[in-house]
Amino acid sequence: MDKTQNNKAWFLVLPVLALVAFSAVIPLMTVVNYSLQDTFGNNEFFWAGLEWFEDVLDSDRIKDALGRQILFTGIILAIEVPLGIFVALNMPKKGFWASFCLVLMALPLLIPFNVVGTIWQIFGRVDIGLLGHTLAAMGVDYNYTNDVFDAWATVIIMDVWHWTSLVALLSYAGLQSIPEAYYQAAKIDQAGRLAVFRYIELPKMQGVLLIAILLRFMDSFMIYTEPFVVTGGGPGNATTFLSIDLVKQAIGQFDLGPAAAFSLIYFLVILLISWVFYTVMTNLDKRDGV
Amino acid sequence: MRIKGSAIVMGLYLLFLLVPIYWLVNMSLKTNTEITSTFSLFPNDLTFANYVTILTDPSWYNGYINSMIYVSMNVVISLTVALPAAYAFSRYRFMGDKHLFFWLLTNRMAPPAVFALPFFQLYSSVGLFDTHIAVALAHCLFNVPLAVWILEGFMRGVPKEIDETAYIDGYSFPRFFVKIFLPLIASGVGVAAFFCFMFSWVELLLSRTLTATHAKPIAATMTRTVSASGMDWGVLAAAGVLTIVPGAxxxxxxRNYIAKGFALGRV
Incomplete structure (x- = not known):
């Protein structure tokens, strides 16, 4: 749509600016402030320059957490995106069963994060959980509090359980927008199932899939509550992702300087990757002439 | 043949989604002794005592009331500020609009863990700590950008000619916005409200950091059972089930707008 040039539109944006300035800019400046100073308590601060940033960039602890974070995000994206598309392709197109599936699928999305953690914490326990108990009965040595692999598996399955529906619902919305005529044309051309998917369904889902990947990337990169409730970051540090590590440092140990420097680097990493996604997305929008 | 295959896939997927939830419901209907001593797929000794505990104890049910209050406040605030902004983004080009839009989105990308401590200090210093409005404002951090994004998508779908006709007919901007424009994007507003509700309802890190007693959310109250003498599994499960109900x-x-809503109006 061609938009009119009008700088008075700024007035319409002012309320948002005021609110976000209060709830984002001021706190962010506090973080920047801490990241450049050191303190011995008593609210006496002195200039530390870029020392904290150098420390953080050198520290193995944060590199390890970042590595685990990237691995986690990579794995859940690799599972959730194809699985979500697959589920969307199999969903009923309309009628009672479509609504039925939609409502049940959206259910995990609306459960508070720590309840999601609690559900899986209970579900995986060997003594009282269905999953843990069944696995133990089958002779599998499963214990997510002691075994690194089991802890990872539990956290990943939990995330797949929690968020695959988001990808599926988005893909479903994309599929719904394909006119019936496209499928008829494909039939006349005797296109196979794979060809229909590759040349009709996938291009139509492209836009929504990018949104899905962007949202899943951002949210999994800041995941905190769910793994924290289930494993507490353990065993050892095996499931300590970036946010968990950050909270440990900032609130647990009150190392404000390093925590603040860490926060800023963390935020910048997310921003950078999201910016790439966003640019690709807006360019796609333009190409389709929306 | 294909219909049958897809029914099996959907059946398995829904089963995967529902079994953990079923297990929680199952546990909430058992007594603690039954939970720890026997292992059964159905409650042998059906009891609603866990729910009674929650619904009669103020320290429990106040958690629900607190959560409801700040979530509703957040939805109202987010929509009120997001509506005019989304209109501006969907209709006008102005200095710095693209940068501003991306900057707004960056707030959706900010990890709550980064903001927890500064928020705590900010809200303590202005005397808002442990109030509902503090949590509602803090959640605006990620809900306002999202609401603007969703609403902008829906507003783009309304042809500009409608605005122009209304102005020619002598409508002032506020009157046009409320009388004509809002009804046209009603479903978009509903979807935005749904998402604000959802993300405010499920968030715990910020709402727990910013509250102590008066505005403590239910999700934070739940952690109490974990540390209390022994584990009160039954009550924990019942509290969990009750947090699922409002969402459901x-x-x-x-339900009819969910799919389109998740696509943020961009299909």
Whole structure:
């Protein structure tokens, strides 16, 4: 749509600016402030320059957490995106069963994060959980509090359980927008199932899939509550992702300087990757002439 | 043949989604002794005592009331500020609009863990610590950008000619916006409200950091059972089930818009 040039539109944006300035800019400046100073308590601060940033960039602890974070995000994206598309392709197109599936699928999305953690914490326990108990009965040595692999598996399955529906619902919305005529044309051309998917369904889902990947990337990169409730970051540090590590440092140990420097680097990493996604997305929008 | 295959896939997927939830419901209907001593797929000794505990104890049910209050406040605030902004983004080009839009989105990308401590200090210093409005404002951090994004998508779908005709007919901007424009994007507003509700309802890190007693959310109250003498599994499970109920109700009401909503109006 061609938009009119009008700088008075700024007035319409002012309320948002005021609110976000209060709830984002001021706190962010506090973080920047801490990241450049050191303190011995008593609210006496002195200039530390870029020392904290150098420390953080050198520290193995944060590199390890970042590595685990990237691995986690990579794995859940690799599972959730194809699985979500697959589920969307199999969903009923309309009628009672479509609504039925939609409502049940959206259910995990609306459960508070720590309840999601609690559900899986209970579900995986060997003594009282269905999953843990069944696995133990089958002779599998499963214990997510002691075994690194089991802890990872539990956290990943939990995330797949929690968020695959988001990808599926988005893909479903994309599929719904394909006119019936496209499928008829494909039939006349005797296109196979794979060809229909590759040349009709996938291009139509492209836009929504990018949104899905962007949202899943951002949210999994800041995941905190769910793994924290289930494993507490353990065993050892095996499931300590970036946010968990950050909270440990900032609130647990009150190392404000390093925590603040860490926060800023963390935020910048997310921003950078999201910016790439966003640019690709807006360019796609333009190409389709929306 | 294909219909049958897809029914099996959907059946398995829904089973995967529902079994953990079923297990929680199952546990909430058992007594603690039954939970720890026997292992059964159905409650042998059906009891509603866990629910009674929660619904009669103020320290429990106040958690629900607190959560409800700040979530509703957040939805109202987010929509009020997001509506005019989304209109501006969807209709006008102005200095720095693209940068501003991306900057707004960056707030959706900010990890709550980064903001927890500064928020605590900010809200303590202005005397808002442990109030509902503090949590509602803090959640605006990620809900306002999202609401603007969703609403902008829906508003783009309304042809500009409608605005122009209304102005020619002598409508002032506020009157046009409320009388003509809002009804046209009603479903978009509903979807935005749904998402604000959802993300505010499920968030715990910020709402726990910013509250102590008066505005403590239910999700934070739940952690109490974990540390209390022994584990009160039954009550924990019942509290969990009750946090799922409001979400389930909301989903039921918006079921026909869910799919389009999740695509943020961009299909």
């Amino acid at each position: 109700l909301v989903i039921y009401f918006v």
